[in-house]
Amino acid sequence: MATTSKAKAKRNLITVLVAVLAVIAVIVAVGVYQRAQAAGGRTITVGVVGNSDDAIWQAVQQQLDDEGAGITLELKTFQDGIYANQAQANGELDLTAFQHYAFLNQEIEQKGYELSVIGETYISPLNLYSDKYDDVADFQPGDQIAIPNNATNTGRALKVLDAAGLITLEDNTKENPTVDDIASNPSGVEVVLTDPASIVNTLPDYAGGITNTNFIIDAGMSVDDAIYQAPVDSDNESFKPYVNVIVARTENKDDETYRTIVDAYHTKAVAEAIENNYQGAVVPVFDY
Numbered sequence: 001m002a003t004t005s006k007a008k009a010k011r012n013l014i015t016v017l018v019a020v021l022a023v024i025a026v027i028v029a030v031g032v033y034q035r036a037q038a039a040g041g042r043t044i045t046v047g048v049v050g051n052s053d054d055a056i057w058q059a060v061q062q063q064l065d066d067e068g069a070g071i072t073l074e075l076k077t078f079q080d081g082i083y084a085n086q087a088q089a090n091g092e093l094d095l096t097a098f099q100h101y102a103f104l105n106q107e108i109e110q111k112g113y114e115l116s117v118i119g120e121t122y123i124s125p126l127n128l129y130s131d132k133y134d135d136v137a138d139f140q141p142g143d144q145i146a147i148p149n150n151a152t153n154t155g156r157a158l159k160v161l162d163a164a165g166l167i168t169l170e171d172n173t174k175e176n177p178t179v180d181d182i183a184s185n186p187s188g189v190e191v192v193l194t195d196p197a198s199i200v201n202t203l204p205d206y207a208g209g210i211t212n213t214n215f216i217i218d219a220g221m222s223v224d225d226a227i228y229q230a231p232v233d234s235d236n237e238s239f240k241p242y243v244n245v246i247v248a249r250t251e252n253k254d255d256e257t258y259r260t261i262v263d264a265y266h267t268k269a270v271a272e273a274i275e276n277n278y279q280g281a282v283v284p285v286f287d288y
Contacts, residue, residue: 042257043072047084047096050197051077052217052277057097059273063264071257079197082107088249089113095248095258097121098214102152102176102241116253119246119262122274123239124282126156127226128164129200129216130208136164136228141188143207148196151176156242157210158182161191164228175241213281223281232283243285 046057057075064071076093078084085107087093096115099107100123107113126148133139145166147157155176162169166187169177179191192206199211200219213223223229233239246265248258264270266286274284 041070043074044094044257044261045074045076045092047076047078047088047093047098049078049081049084049098050214050218052214053097055277056270056273059270060261060265063267063269064261067260067264069260069264071260073261085111085113085115088115088247091249094252095246095261097244097246099247100124100152100242100244102155103150104245104247105241106150106152106176114250115247116250117245118248118253118258119265120285121244121246121265122278122282122284123232123243124213124278125223125230125232126153126160126210126212127216127223127230128160128208128210128228129203129221129225130206130227131204132207134227136166139166139187139189139207142190143188144190144192146192146194146199146202146206146209146211148199148211149193150196151178152241153196153212154178154193158191160210160228160230161189163230167191213278217278222279224279229281 048057054075057073061073064073076087078087078098081099081103084093084096084098085104088096089111095118101117104115104117108115128136128145139145145161147161148154155174155178158167158169158177158179158181159172161167162172166189167182168184168186170181170183171177174181179193182191189207194202196211197215199209200215200221203209208227216223216225246262248255252258266288268288271284271286271288274282
């Protein structure tokens, strides 16, 4: 009789466990179903600048496909981030992924865009390039160095020149220093503000130029071509303004499909695609 009671209790316990597991499975399945339904069959347009991130977004698409997310990413390429932000604010794009916090915040402040960050991607350094010289010490008084003319990257470029010892800023921790913040110019170089996208092509016209890594990649160059590489430390808070981000219109920032895309971006496969694409010159800043 005792043996029979134990067997019955065991069967009841197993029945309960099976029932609990079944409920859990249903809950998980419903979540996956709802997520798939929310994302199913949508094409999401992503505004980028240049083509240097194409391989990265192909990795994101592969991740989404592997998950059966039902999301198709359509990249729309711009030559200038100003127009990409304008297109997104006008509803012509779903997402953008080309800019860092500092540039976005400046755009929002100046133009009143209602745009919000929904995910961080990587940090890309500005480096100094030259067709004329192989070393920073070669620059002569009167040499012209081209740097980006938008406020945020002007400040970053000036910090690069400061770190390279060509100029000295009054305060190299200031968020967006300008040429008026140059305290001394021991090298005697002339700083020229110009369109960042044109700096690579006009590099022979200058003794040196500082521009974004994506423009260097698009031009078929390597960051190893730089004669001075600014050090990158993604854990340093002073780099935070220069972390690149994925941006949505604020009214749609909680869109479940967008969340799925950010989650797909924040994976090991995409981190490896970033490192392979930029050969270690760009640093992913997300956990995966």
